[in-house]
Amino acid sequence: MAKRSGRTPLVADKRYSAGSRKTPARKSARRSKPKSKGWFSFLFGGGKAAKPKPTKRKPAPRKVAARKSSPRKRKPKGFFGRIRYAIGGLFRWVFGLFWGFTWRIGMVVCTLTALAVGYHYLQLPDVSALLDGRARGSVTMLDRNGQVYAWRGDQFGGVVTTQTVSPHLKNAIIATEDKRFYGHFGISPRGVASAIRINMRAGRSPLSGNGGSTITQQTAKLLCLGVPYDMDVWESEKAYEADCRQGSLWRKVKEAIYALAMESKYTKDEILTIYMNRAFLGAGARGFEAASQRYFGISAAEVDPAEAAMLAGLLKAPTRYAPTNNLQRSQDRAQVIVGLMHDQGYLTVAQAQDARNNPAQLSKAAAARAGGYFADWVMDKIPSFFGDQTTEDVVIRTTLDQRLQTAAEEALTYIFDNKVREGSKAQAAIVVMSADGAVRAMVGGRQSRVSGVFNRATQAQRQTGSAFKPFVYATALELGYSPLDLVLDAEYCLNIAGSGQWCPKNYTHKFYGEVTLARALRDSLNIPAVKVSEAVGRDLVRQVAGDFGLSSDLADGPALALGASESTLIEMTGAYAGILNGGSSVTPYGLVELRLMDDDEAMIGTSGGMGERVIQTSAAQQLTWMMEKVISEGTGRRAQLPGWQVAGKTGTTQAARDAWFIGFTAEYVAGVWMGYDDNTPLSGVTGGGLPAEIWRETMIRVHDGLAPVALPMQAPAPLVVPTPQPNPERRNNGNGPKLGRELGRAVDGLLKDIFGN
Structure with a gap:
């Protein structure tokens, strides 16, 4: 056994044999090579590497176990390898910078989000406070039978x-x-x-x-x-x-x-x-x-x-x-x-x-979507704080009859589908009401199931034409004239201050001699209407028409008698309702009662109806008799209803820009207007044509299932005096001819006109 040296053998000495102990030395030598200087030297070689100096091997430190070192990455070889390595290093650096920035920003965002969520959490109220978030209330409309037909708000x-x-x-x-x-x-x-x-x-x-x-x-x-x-x-x-x-x-x-x-x-x-x-x-x-x-x-x-x-x-x-x-x-x-x-x-x-x-x-x-125009009209009549600006839920009971509303809409559609040329832009409007002014149906244009649009029944101011003439004769009858009084239909001219001479003409451009007031209205003769108006006084005619409900500005000149003034369809229909009810004024109305929902007490009651008497009942009934002749014998024959007595009047304005027919039975009064919104003249249309047919189709449907009732009319007593004496009350204060001088000039002609022999 060899003598042990004074040094304790190292673990490394035992690991390697004598022939292999140079390996660690070679690794140490390789690690001692000088590093390349800079990127340029790394990429392009940087010259010859220095020869390593031999070093003495140092004894390994005395440790129980050597620390395991991480494996070293091998440097790429060659030019392109170094390029890839450099690019990869750049990306790793950028990614590290981005990641470090991102997670910090993310932490900030998450913190702010949590704070914002917490803030809103604390602000949120109880669920019950969020269920009805309307800024305004609603309006529910009921028809005359208590059925819902329209909503607003x-x-x-x-x-x-x-x-x-x-x-x-x-x-x-x-x-x-x-x-x-x-x-x-x-x-x-x-x-x-x-x-x-x-x-x-x-x-x-x-x-x-x-x-x-x-x-x-x-x-x-x-x-x-x-x-x-x-x-x-x-x-x-x-x-x-x-x-x-x-x-x-x-x-x-x-x-x-x-x-x-x-x-x-x-x-x-x-x-x-x-x-x-x-x-x-x-x-x-x-x-x-x-x-x-x-x-x-x-x-x-x-x-x-x-x-x-x-x-x-x-x-x-x-x-x-x-x-x-x-x-x-x-x-x-x-x-x-x-x-x-x-x-x-x-x-x-x-x-x-x-x-x-x-x-x-x-x-x-x-x-049905019934009464869109009607509902809009009612909304316009109530205070805004109960209407479109209400913050409460409001219930309105109205006068609308959905059956009659459907009848009017169907009638209008039928006529335009079958009697009006395709592509026509002509418009029409219909109003149906009771004798007391309660509006039962309203159509403001050809598009019936709409709301919030122009309503031609209530908003269109149009010349009335001959539809105004009944109020001229109403004035005369109120003054004591008879429907059988005579007036001369002959050439007639008036001097108008500032305008010169004005000579009215009949629609037929013919003259008919002495005619009764009844015939003048029946055939819609213009000259007799102007003469009667001048005889009784234009101011009085304007007063009577205004009292019947024609609140629009009425013309001052003699053309007043021919309907030169403008009015709306609902005003004209309401004025005719005054004739039907015996001579009392009428304010058309649609509102019966307004109350808050779940409240039994009404906030607003009926805002219209019959008013003061305008003419005597006898005068109104004689006028009704005259207007019945318009339908049975005159210009309104197309409006005849089977089994029903009908009274009414046609109206056509200058150049046929407006065509009217307004009439009534003992049950209902209805008015029809037809024309273009831009005042284009109608082609071949008069009040006795398509408007009368629309009226007839409407009223046939309206009266379906009703038993006929006679009109409240009174026929005039036959004349027994050949030449009536002038009545001073019929004078026009010297402003016009005395109508009495022209009445009763030919008894034979009068009898022939009345009795046909």
Whole structure:
């Protein structure tokens, strides 16, 4: 055994044999090579490497175990290898810098988001305070029978919850708007990504079109992110809502934060409840209860799958898909929703097929959409704080008769479809009322099922033409003249100050000699009408017409008698109602009673009806007798009703720009106007033509099922004195000829005219 040296053997000495102990020395020598100097030297070699100096091997440190060093990366060889290595190093440096910056920014963003969510969480009120968020109230209109026919403003039918609505409706909403509603935390990244993809494929900007919003986000938008409407801040409610609906990126961020706060504050069912009560669903309906009542006449708790699908389909575009605008389009949209409900397991195959085979239908009231013009007229007559600016829910009982309204609409459609040339832009209007002025039907134009548009029945001021003549003869009859008194129809001229000579002409451009007042009105002769007006006095004629309700400015000159003044159809119809009721003035009205919802006491009562007497009953009844001759023998023959006595008058203005027919039976008075909005002359149309036919078609339908009743008219007593003595009361204060001098000049002619022999 060899003698041990004074040094304890190292572990390394034992690891290597004598022949292999040079290996560590070679590794040490390789590590001692000088490093390259700079990037240039690294890339291009940097010259000859210095020869390493031999070093003495040092004894390894005395450690129990050597630390394991990480493997060294081999440097790339060659020019291109060094290029790749340099680029990789650059990218690693940039990534490290980016990552260090990103996670710090992320921490800041998360902190700010948490603070914002916490702030909104603390600001959110109790759920009950968010269910009815309307800035204004609603107006519900009832017809004369107490049936709802029209709504105005924002109607809120009452609070519904996820427990009280029909399960089909709840499922339809979730299937349509957010099928993962009960699984996400208020935001759906998958939905946002899908929406962006769809928008970009459609050529839109990422945020235009589909929004990918969850029901929670949509609810946040409906709440306008907690910002209340303030009239002092916003120009209008419309501007406020437009700001709430904007889709900017920053708005989306705030919307997401508010949605997170809602998810933290409320349960899923509470969020869905808010959504169902605040969603706008077209036709002024706010919430699904109001929409269900508006379109189907039932509660949201009663809707079936087809009706639920139609209501849920409104969420995408309430106005476009409103069934009152286009029922077929709404039904087609509902078919898509039924498919979604089936695909997501909410409907069985049988239920889905039944919903497709039996699509939802509108209620009778919603389908009729009756009285749009009428409802607008009533709204214009009430104070704005009870009307379009109301903050309360108001109920108005009106005079409208939906059966008569439908009759007028159908009559107008029938005449324009069958008697008016295709493409004509002519318009027409109809008013039907009772003798006391209660308006029963109103059509303000050819488009009958509309609202908020120009109403030709109440807003169009048009010349009345010969339809004004009854008030000339009413004045004469009130002064004691008889319908059988004579007036000379011959050439007649008047000098008008500032205008020169004026000579009225008959429509036929003929003269008929001495005619009775009854015949002059029957044949709508112009010259006798002017003579009678001048005889009794224009001022008195204006007074009588005004007292009957023609409140528009009446002409001052002699053309007053020929209807040169302008008036509205409802004023003219109301004035004729005064003749029917025996000579008392009439104020047309549609409002019977206005009250607040759930309040039995009326706030406003009837604002119209019969007023003071204008002419004596006998004069009104004799005038009715004269006007009956217009229908039975004169220019209004086309207005005859089988089995009914009818009185009325035609009217055609200069150049046929306006054509009128106004008449009445013992039950109703109706007026019809026809013309162009731009005053273009009518082609071949007079008051005794198409307007009389529209009147007849309307009144046939109006009187359907009613027993005929005789008109309240009085025939004049036959003349027994050949030449009546002039009555001083009939003078015109020297301003015109005495009518008595022209009356009764030929008894034989009078008898022939009356009795035909």
